[in-house]
Amino acid sequence: MKDKRTVLVVDDEAAMRKNINDLLGREGYRVAEAGDGAEGLRAFRELTPALVLLDINLPKMDGISVLGEMKRLNADVPVIVFTAYGTSERAIMAMKAGAYDYLDKPFDLDEFLLTVKRAVGYGDLLREVRQLRSRVSQDPPLAVTDSIIGAGPRMQEVFKQIGRAAPTDTTVLIQGESGTGKELIAQAIQRHSLRKDRPFIIVNCGGLTETLLESELFGHEKGAFTGAVARREGRFEVANGGTVFLDEINNMPMSLQMKLLRVLQQRTYERVGGNETLTTDVRIIAATNSDIEQDVRSGRIREDLFYRLNVIHIRVPALRERAEDIPPLITHFCKKYSPDGKIVVSPEVVAKLSAYHWPGNVRELENIIQRMIVMAQGNVITTDYLPITVSAAPPLASAAAPADERSFRDQVRDFERSVIAVALRRTAGNQSRAAELLRMSRRLLFEKIKLYNIRSDQK
Numbered sequence: 001m002k003d004k005r006t007v008l009v010v011d012d013e014a015a016m017r018k019n020i021n022d023l024l025g026r027e028g029y030r031v032a033e034a035g036d037g038a039e040g041l042r043a044f045r046e047l048t049p050a051l052v053l054l055d056i057n058l059p060k061m062d063g064i065s066v067l068g069e070m071k072r073l074n075a076d077v078p079v080i081v082f083t084a085y086g087t088s089e090r091a092i093m094a095m096k097a098g099a100y101d102y103l104d105k106p107f108d109l110d111e112f113l114l115t116v117k118r119a120v121g122y123g124d125l126l127r128e129v130r131q132l133r134s135r136v137s138q139d140p141p142l143a144v145t146d147s148i149i150g151a152g153p154r155m156q157e158v159f160k161q162i163g164r165a166a167p168t169d170t171t172v173l174i175q176g177e178s179g180t181g182k183e184l185i186a187q188a189i190q191r192h193s194l195r196k197d198r199p200f201i202i203v204n205c206g207g208l209t210e211t212l213l214e215s216e217l218f219g220h221e222k223g224a225f226t227g228a229v230a231r232r233e234g235r236f237e238v239a240n241g242g243t244v245f246l247d248e249i250n251n252m253p254m255s256l257q258m259k260l261l262r263v264l265q266q267r268t269y270e271r272v273g274g275n276e277t278l279t280t281d282v283r284i285i286a287a288t289n290s291d292i293e294q295d296v297r298s299g300r301i302r303e304d305l306f307y308r309l310n311v312i313h314i315r316v317p318a319l320r321e322r323a324e325d326i327p328p329l330i331t332h333f334c335k336k337y338s339p340d341g342k343i344v345v346s347p348e349v350v351a352k353l354s355a356y357h358w359p360g361n362v363r364e365l366e367n368i369i370q371r372m373i374v375m376a377q378g379n380v381i382t383t384d385y386l387p388i389t390v391s392a393a394p395p396l397a398s399a400a401a402p403a404d405e406r407s408f409r410d411q412v413r414d415f416e417r418s419v420i421a422v423a424l425r426r427t428a429g430n431q432s433r434a435a436e437l438l439r440m441s442r443r444l445l446f447e448k449i450k451l452y453n454i455r456s457d458q459k
């Protein structure tokens with residue numbers, strides 16, 4: 001059993017504090033009260049609450065300063081601010097000072113409870129991420145769970161969205177390039193939702209034929225089609241009460257989109273070959289690596305389905321858009337894959353990996369680290385073990401620059417030249433080994449070396 005979560009209420013109105021105490025007490029929270037800022041800060045230090053509810057208009061010490069001090073003491077504790085007269089100015093100041101959210105007094109009860117739940121969920125997620133990070137940087141290696149690493153502001157924003165989406169039962173659409181962590185995010189949403197102890201079922205809409213996908217989702221009756229030798233439960237049936245993760249939703253055939261829409265709207269469906277109308281209580285999280293708005297415009301995805309799925313939209317940034325996350329990811333994967341957790345990469349490797357444009361995103365980074373660890377001798381991975389795609393790639397700045405003015409041919413030549421130069425450097429000028437490394441014929445390599453005038457003694 002988990003401890004009761006403590007919510008700290010800092011408000012000078014005793015009646016208000018009592019109301020909140022009663023309300024949240026009924027919801028299973030323990031409530032601590034403070035009547036002014038100084039008292040609030042003292043309680044904050046002593047209790048490390050799961051959440052703070054802070055009135056912005058306090059006697060003596062102003063609410064904004066109290067908020068600032070709390071953020072300085074422990075930035076992981078979410079703070080919801082009450083603003084009295086709906087002054088946007090104060091609200092914006094509060095958000096800027098690090099408030100999780102703000103509510104106007106008097107507030108709507110449902111909205112209040114929902115905001116509290118969301119904020120507590122968000123705080124949990126933050127703590128989980130931080131604990132993992134500090135574990136990674138500590139010495140004794142520990143089994144690293146499949147948590148989400150993301151130190152930079154882009155991923156922090158995603159975490160915040162996860163925290164907000166998780167405790168609601170809302171449909172979520174996750175969009176991001178391949179390998180950005182969409183599945184990981186879907187799992188985090190599930191883990192922090194009210195359905196966390198119920199099934200989490202993944203269905204890949206891209207891998208199956210239309211008939212098989214239909215039967216996978218909705219189940220089938222015996223004899224519904226050739227090979228249907230017995231009745232089978234569909235994923236919506238198995239996941240009842242839980243969550244269904246529809247991966248590659250952009251590949252869902254038209255005929256099934258209609259049926260999915262009905263599940264979303266009415267929660268009803270029929271098994272393939274069946275007449276009985278079944279009801280399901282599932283939360284749907286969908287993911288796509290396509291530009292789904294474009295899919296809607298081109299008619300691949302029904303517009304009404306899109307709107308039903310897109311209630312909460314989480315866009316996962318590509319790894320190249322958040323290079324600051326690369327070093328902590330490297331540390332994370334080194335811990336994950338080195339047998340005793342001791343293997344590290346050299347600073348030059350970190351620099352090279354940080355400058356790469358990562359078309360395959362985090363998955364590609366993970367694979368590369370894993371491979372380097374297998375090949376490495378000793379505990380430090382040097383640039384010698386970097387795959388040639390990374391070591392020879394032009395730095396990110398020039399790769400991301402607007403169109404390069406030089407001709408296609410010139411750019412290809414430059415690239416070839418640097419790939420070969422790197423291979424030669426790595427084999428200490430041994431051309432046969434360089435040819436092997438590049439998996440090209442020695443003759444072609446000789447030709448290129450001559451053509452580009454590469455000196456093989458280059459170190």
Ligand SMILES: Nc1ncnc2c1ncn2[C@@H]1O[C@H](COP(=O)(O)OP(=O)(O)OP(=O)(O)O)[C@@H](O)[C@H]1O
Binds near residue numbers: 179181289332366
């Ligand atoms: N932020 C992250 N922290 C730690 N590991 C990550 C992170 N993002 C992705 N990964 C790892 O990268 C791999 C790919 O992640 P995931 O399968 O979630 O990506 P995806 O977006 O679903 O990819 P695809 O579109 O190809 O299905 C997984 O092994 C996952 O654990």
Ligand SMILES: [Mg+2]
Binds near residue numbers: 182183247
């Ligand atoms: Mg995936």
